[in-house]
Amino acid sequence: MISYAEILPQLFDTLKPFTKENFRLKEQTELVAELGLDSLQVMQVLLKIEDHFDISIPLNNLPKIRTVKDLGEEIEKLLKG
Amino acid sequence: MNATPTQHQLRLKHGNFSTLSEALDYAASGETGCNFYSGRGKLTHVLTYAGLQQQAQNLARRLNGLELARGARVALIADTTPDFIRFFFACQYAGLVPVPLPISLHLGGHQAYVTQLKRLLDSCQASIAMAPEGFLPFLEEAAAEMDLVLIGGPETFASLEETPDPLSPLEPEELAYIQYTSGSTRWPRGVEVTQSAVMTNLSGIIQHGLQVQPGDRCVSWLPFYHDMGLVGFVLGPIASQLSVDYLSTRDFAMRPRQWLELMTKSRATISFSPSFGYELCVRRLGEDFNEQYDLSSWRIAGAGAETIRADSLSRFAKTLKASGFKPEAFLACYGMAECSLAVSFAPLNKGLEVDKVDGDQLSNNRLAMPFVQFSTDEYQPRCSKFVNCGVPLPGYEVQIRNMNGEVLDERESGVIFVRGASTMTGYFNDPIMTEEVLSPDGWLNTGDIGYWVKNSLVIIGRSKDMIIINGRNIWPQDLEFMAEQQAEVRPGDSSAFSVSSPDGHEIAIMVVQCREMDSQKREDLVQRLRSLVHKELSIPCYIELIPPRTLPRTSSGKLSRSRAKADFLTRIQWEEVTPMLSTTARSA
Numbered sequence: 001m002i003s004y005a006e007i008l009p010q011l012f013d014t015l016k017p018f019t020k021e022n023f024r025l026k027e028q029t030e031l032v033a034e035l036g037l038d039s040l041q042v043m044q045v046l047l048k049i050e051d052h053f054d055i056s057i058p059l060n061n062l063p064k065i066r067t068v069k070d071l072g073e074e075i076e077k078l079l080k081g
Numbered sequence: 082m083n084a085t086p087t088q089h090q091l092r093l094k095h096g097n098f099s100t101l102s103e104a105l106d107y108a109a110s111g112e113t114g115c116n117f118y119s120g121r122g123k124l125t126h127v128l129t130y131a132g133l134q135q136q137a138q139n140l141a142r143r144l145n146g147l148e149l150a151r152g153a154r155v156a157l158i159a160d161t162t163p164d165f166i167r168f169f170f171a172c173q174y175a176g177l178v179p180v181p182l183p184i185s186l187h188l189g190g191h192q193a194y195v196t197q198l199k200r201l202l203d204s205c206q207a208s209i210a211m212a213p214e215g216f217l218p219f220l221e222e223a224a225a226e227m228d229l230v231l232i233g234g235p236e237t238f239a240s241l242e243e244t245p246d247p248l249s250p251l252e253p254e255e256l257a258y259i260q261y262t263s264g265s266t267r268w269p270r271g272v273e274v275t276q277s278a279v280m281t282n283l284s285g286i287i288q289h290g291l292q293v294q295p296g297d298r299c300v301s302w303l304p305f306y307h308d309m310g311l312v313g314f315v316l317g318p319i320a321s322q323l324s325v326d327y328l329s330t331r332d333f334a335m336r337p338r339q340w341l342e343l344m345t346k347s348r349a350t351i352s353f354s355p356s357f358g359y360e361l362c363v364r365r366l367g368e369d370f371n372e373q374y375d376l377s378s379w380r381i382a383g384a385g386a387e388t389i390r391a392d393s394l395s396r397f398a399k400t401l402k403a404s405g406f407k408p409e410a411f412l413a414c415y416g417m418a419e420c421s422l423a424v425s426f427a428p429l430n431k432g433l434e435v436d437k438v439d440g441d442q443l444s445n446n447r448l449a450m451p452f453v454q455f456s457t458d459e460y461q462p463r464c465s466k467f468v469n470c471g472v473p474l475p476g477y478e479v480q481i482r483n484m485n486g487e488v489l490d491e492r493e494s495g496v497i498f499v500r501g502a503s504t505m506t507g508y509f510n511d512p513i514m515t516e517e518v519l520s521p522d523g524w525l526n527t528g529d530i531g532y533w534v535k536n537s538l539v540i541i542g543r544s545k546d547m548i549i550i551n552g553r554n555i556w557p558q559d560l561e562f563m564a565e566q567q568a569e570v571r572p573g574d575s576s577a578f579s580v581s582s583p584d585g586h587e588i589a590i591m592v593v594q595c596r597e598m599d600s601q602k603r604e605d606l607v608q609r610l611r612s613l614v615h616k617e618l619s620i621p622c623y624i625e626l627i628p629p630r631t632l633p634r635t636s637s638g639k640l641s642r643s644r645a646k647a648d649f650l651t652r653i654q655w656e657e658v659t660p661m662l663s664t665t666a667r668s669a
Contacts (some may be wrong), residue, residue, distance in 0.1 A: 030189070031188050031189065032187070032188050032189050032615055032616060032619060033189075033612045033615055033616055036615060036621060037188070038550075038551070038619060038620060038621060039186060039187065039334075039551060039553070039619045039620075040334065040361070040551055042186075042187075042188050042619070043186075043331075043334040043335045044335075046335055047335045047336060050335070056120070058215055059160070059184065059186065059215070059329075059331050060184075060215030060216050060219070061215075062185070062186060062187065062188050062189075062190070063185050063187065063188070063189065063190045063191040063194050063219070064189075064191055065188050065189060066188070066189035070189075
């Protein structure tokens with residue numbers, strides 16, 4: 001079973017291509033407000049995550065995911081489920 | 082599990098029914114139905130029209146037990162599920178009016194979504210509300226302070242007591258549903274569509290627009306809460322007894338290739354998308370994909386819902402030529418929720434017809450004169466290209482009028498007005514807004530700009546002020562409202578519009594009059610606004626501060642967005658705007 005601590009660096013790697021050069025991703029980084037992801041980029045991020053972790057993130061959980069941490073915890077929960 | 086068949090025995094009827102329930106009753110005597118696919122291409126649910134009729138009638142008997150007034154509104158969170166269709170038709174049989182509500186695809190948009198649902202529930206004065214599992218908490222939170230009779234998931238309603246009384250379905254002159262326009266989220270407008278209006282439109286679409294024939298099959302990923310998704314691909318297939326395969330919008334946005342895979346697998350003949358859907362497909366196709374797809378059955382690839390970008394569509398056709406896609410399959414159409422769905426269709430099997438006009442003549446004299454290339458290399462006029470959206474469906478009267486209300490001739494551009502049996506009766510519970518667009522003698526002001534070429538409509542732009550980003554309609558009023566909520570900004574200090582970037586993408590721009598001189602404070606305002614727009618609407622927006630009293634106004638003193646945009650275009654430096662849009666906004 002993969003833990004949140006192990007998920008986090010993988011998540012940073014996934015998000016890296018969507019950030020500006022030299023931007024330091026943190027757990028508290030806000031995906032939309034800070035990274036400026038538009039709705040299609042959000043879908044690309046989710047696709048990468050779903051394929052990487054082989055999970056399916058329910059649509060209704062998206063409104064609750066604000067930060068990198070929220071996303072990591074959601075992945076952890078789905079992997080456990 | 083097997084998908085419902087394409088070929089079937091029932092004689093094709095082209096939507097000539099008097100109500101939606103009558104259309105379903107007929108389709109239920111055949112073997113066709115709807116099929117739901119997962120984002121990974123697996124068939125997850127099959128709902129035959131026969132099954133739908135029986136389940137919807139059963140549910141209608143349970144809803145009757147609630148003893149709601151006839152025509153009471155039933156709010157339905159419209160996820161792409163069989164439950165939505167069951168509830169929609171249960172309302173038809175029970176004499177209740179369904180109101181499809183949107184789902185939210187935005188990260189971190191919890192509060193914004195609840196607020197939006199609250200406004201919609203309030204606007205339609207819903208008596209009961211249903212959300213699929215997972216969305217129920219949002220609905221409950223939105224309805225917390227409202228006095229609804231019942232809120233629940235499908236199971237809650239399934240456990241209601243069945244009543245023995247005979248069903249009395251909605252009649253031709255009653256409402257069929259209320260469709261919220263994808264317009265302003267702050268000031269929602271619910272289009273009232275009667276049974277006779279939607280049936281008139283459906284039979285026009287089926288008989289004339291698409292000329293449905295035996296052997297047709299539909300595929301759709303359009304949301305059920307949009308007019309094209311609902312009327313075009315839920316009600317349309319039922320009214321023409323066709324099988325339809327669904328992919329959810331979210332799955333399409335994530336894996337656009339699934340659309341093509343589904344078209345290949347089901348050998349569907351009819352599918353529609355706004356331009357951006359075709360663009361998204363091309364963008365996400367890798368190398369060596371052509372042998373995977375067989376799109377040779379695709380007879381009608383409809384395009385509408387936003388200004389049709391011919392270049393994007395021809396890129397799609399070129400990319401997928403080896404997969405058997407035929408460019409003649411493209412079918413341009415024009416319509417809006419206020420007309421149920423469709424107003425006009427281009428002729429079938431002809432592909433897109435692009436009208437090239439002299440752009441300078443158009444902006445200076447409002448004349449769409451054919452573009453002529455000069456042989457000398459002195460002055461060259463600008464060439465503007467617009468897609469011909471064809472002849473209005475039978476039963477419509479269409480006029481193009483100038484600012485003074487005078488009816489214009491061929492190639493003179495103006496506002497499109499429509500009258501006919503499938504136009505709305507008004508916006509629900511909103512006489513002021515209704516009066517603004519619908520005249521007492523039944524003419525609907527579409528707000529769209531276009532011109533005639535012979536008897537065909539050419540659309541220059543959708544609702545002249547609307548901002549369309551990735552297929553989503555954003556109302557400038559919503560952006561301006563956010564600006565006006567800031568302490569530094571007063572009402573009438575901001576103007577929002579969109580411009581096309583050099584690479585052809587629409588970008589939202591907001592120009593704000595600002596009295597503040599301190600550069601740090603100015604920068605703070607810009608950042609705050611950008612974050613706010615991002616949070617509420619999930620789009621990037623370029624914010625420009627300008628001195629007080631510099632926004633252009635019309636002679637009557639109203640702010641003019643089109644002139645603000647024209648002014649902006651004269652001073653814009655793209656090298657400054659583009660990086661600003663991708664820069665990371667500091668959190669406010």
